Amino acid sequence: MKETINEVSKILKQQEYKLTPQREQILRVLLENKDKHLSAEDVYTLVKKKTPDVGLATVYRTLELFLEHDIIHSVNFGDGCKRYEFGGQEDGHHHHHAICLKCGKIIEINEDLLEELEDKVIKEQGFKITNHELKLFGYCRDCAY
Numbered sequence: 001m002k003e004t005i006n007e008v009s010k011i012l013k014q015q016e017y018k019l020t021p022q023r024e025q026i027l028r029v030l031l032e033n034k035d036k037h038l039s040a041e042d043v044y045t046l047v048k049k050k051t052p053d054v055g056l057a058t059v060y061r062t063l064e065l066f067l068e069h070d071i072i073h074s075v076n077f078g079d080g081c082k083r084y085e086f087g088g089q090e091d092g093h094h095h096h097h098a099i100c101l102k103c104g105k106i107i108e109i110n111e112d113l114l115e116e117l118e119d120k121v122i123k124e125q126g127f128k129i130t131n132h133e134l135k136l137f138g139y140c141r142d143c144a145y
Helices: 002-014 021-032 040-050 056-068 115-125
Strands: 072-076 082-086 096-100 106-109 135-138
Touching: 002 021, 021 040, 021 056, 021 082, 040 056, 040 082, 056 072, 056 082
Parallel strands: 096 135
Antiparallel strands: 072 082, 096 106
């Protein structure tokens, strides 16, 4: 975790920002919950437990700063709530999600099987693809039956 924090600090310094103690705590919460899809309010609640003087506005500003510098990325699962995940999109693509319509469970799909479709769109339409996002909606194993 320390290595990642140092790396983020360098990224911010290059853009003339500092990794303040509040920003570092927000980063730590994101790193500690890498497998979750946290909303800004979720991040705020977790940060508040360790750093009670951090305000919700600071959390929102920090998340936007991290987004702007590709430290994190956001995902909207169709419910109007923006959620955040640690990690930028170094290769131009990120994992996909299956969302249960009954319980709200979010399953990460790490395979990228859309390359063939992308190649077809590029060749036939001349469309330059920079990214894609796939969300599958349905029912998880527990809710399907």
